[in-house]
Amino acid sequence: DAGITQSPRHKVTETGTPVTLRCHQTENHRYMYWYRQDPGHGLRLIHYSYGVKDTDKGEVSDGYSVSRSKTEDFLLTLESATSSQTSVYFCAISEPWRTEAFFGQGTRLTVV
Amino acid sequence: QKEVEQNSGPLSVPEGAIASLNCTYSDRGSQSFFWYRQYSGKSPELIMSIYSNGDKEDGRFTAQLNKASQYVSLLIRDSQPSDSATYLCAVNTGNQFYFGTGTSLTVIP
Numbered sequence: 001d002a003g004i005t006q007s008p009r010h011k012v013t014e015t016g017t018p019v020t021l022r023c024h025q026t027e028n029h030r031y032m033y034w035y036r037q038d039p040g041h042g043l044r045l046i047h048y049s050y051g052v053k054d055t056d057k058g059e060v061s062d063g064y065s066v067s068r069s070k071t072e073d074f075l076l077t078l079e080s081a082t083s084s085q086t087s088v089y090f091c092a093i094s095e096p097w098r099t100e101a102f103f104g105q106g107t108r109l110t111v112v
Numbered sequence: 113q114k115e116v117e118q119n120s121g122p123l124s125v126p127e128g129a130i131a132s133l134n135c136t137y138s139d140r141g142s143q144s145f146f147w148y149r150q151y152s153g154k155s156p157e158l159i160m161s162i163y164s165n166g167d168k169e170d171g172r173f174t175a176q177l178n179k180a181s182q183y184v185s186l187l188i189r190d191s192q193p194s195d196s197a198t199y200l201c202a203v204n205t206g207n208q209f210y211f212g213t214g215t216s217l218t219v220i221p
Binding site for chain 1: 144146154155156157158161200202204206207208209210211212213214
């Protein structure tokens, strides 16, 4: 298995609170991604990073921010959690172009 | 129009049969194509990658790519109950991966 660790694996939080999810890799891959997966929508890209301090938005970035201060760590922050952000969040890593993405175990987030 | 479209299924096949999964994509500049398998409650797992037109075989799995038709398919031969999962088609356009919504496959013993 690719060396990708997500933490926490499960979290329940209250509406309006900030939440940070962490993705840690040991593969030294350049690209890191945050996806959310919801029934009927598949995997949707939230944000991605193509290097330290280099990030860009995906298709569902509203309400989320990211940071990457080290190659191995990519943080996803929900600035003020809402019930619509209840989802399963996956981190993925890859190298540029003709390579595959490898996924972490996922974080199940429930906002109540 | 979605970047990647798959038949959502569900698809049911008897054990030992061939399962056929299909995917179309919209970006003609896409260069890398992947099939992932996802068991319920688990993360997606890569099973096939294909980069050139034609067929690529790996054990019981065959991926087919037709760039002119913007079409990717996955054939699973001699389907087993353990193949029951959701199969995700993915396309890499350079720096982003786009995923279909997945096709749910059930192999009936």
